[in-house]
Amino acid sequence: MKAMYGVVLLLCSLGYISGELHCQHKRPNIPTEWIDMVNPCTKKMAEHVKAELGAAVQYLAMGAHFSKDTVNRPGLANLFFNAATEERDHAMKFIGYLLMRGGLTEKVRDLINQVIVPEIKQWDNGISALRDALKLEAKVTKKIRDVMMSCEDNDEFNDYHLVDYLTGEFLEEQYNGQRDLAGKISTLDKMMDKHGALGEFLFDKKLLG
Template sequence: MNFIYGFLILLGCLSITPEVYSTCTINEARIDVKWVDMVGTCTKRLKDQVKLEISASMTYLAMSAYFARDSISRPGFSKFFSHAADEERDHAIKLIEYLLMRGDVTENFQELLAFPLKVSSMTWADGSAALKSALAKEVEVTTNIRSIIKHCENPGENMKNDYHLVDWLTGDFLDEQYKGQRDLAGKYTTLTKMMETYGPIGEFLFDKKLLNGEV
């Protein structure tokens, strides 16, 4: 019903003359901002985390593209890092949705996306180097989440503890981060051992296992 009502308003605006069209706008509602109770420093740190998640997503996308090159041809690694890029993007979306729920992303929203994206490297020596780099990136993300939790649990004098944010980050993010780190560490160890045993063919075999979801 709300969609139909909005569509009728839009249709009405489109049907009027150009001279009147400029006045046919829907202003934002004036809402009491007292319900917005996130501490400003927590809001800023959470927005910075959005940027970090997007940066991680772009890093994994660069890895996926690198291993998909015809001169590299490691489809398993490409598929794995493409999935990792999707996960980091989804994390950024979840954080934005949380900020919207708390009412703290209504202004200057473009700041979350309009920032320079930097990928530290566009090439990697081999699969193990990429996995090691990915693990370091995940540790960076986890460390930043932990710093947000620590700060927002006790943001300072005369500022309330944001237990909801702390609980949400601890339950929704840290568990997944630790599992992801363990998975990367295990893959790195397995690949290293295979390369030590079989040489370059070890990476080829590991890539096939990645592609088939066997490791």
């Protein structure tokens, strides 16, 4: 690594002396006609990147809570850690789409250069966390629909490609995820009603497979 830095410094020095090599390129002159996302749509997409990252941090807090030795619910912890990874991947997909469409030609760091603090940091039991998770997923789903409305109901440009992408890539996954969480809440609620803390313990073991 040090040798590589040395080569770069040497080339820069040679370029400074000879005037033939340069360590910085000029800004390329690229036509902008291909960039057709309208600003309200681009702005909504950028806002949703932050929403996905916020959801990821909230799920990390859930996973950390159920990983504590005083709680020790590895099944729930694993469920929430996986959800955090999924939300982060969603944010990356949104960034990738914006880059593909030319909506983020610079300042990508502004989307992730923020301090995100989870709204909730501890839970009384597993079912309260699952209920919060379902509310969080419903909130994210609504935000995705808001993005679609901003990009479709626009007098300047109906971005049908983005709407189709969000419908096929995200909405079905969101709805399936919400249904899965609702089912888990139903199962755990019944188990705790009959068996209390033992019901949660058995449910957590079931999550581990």
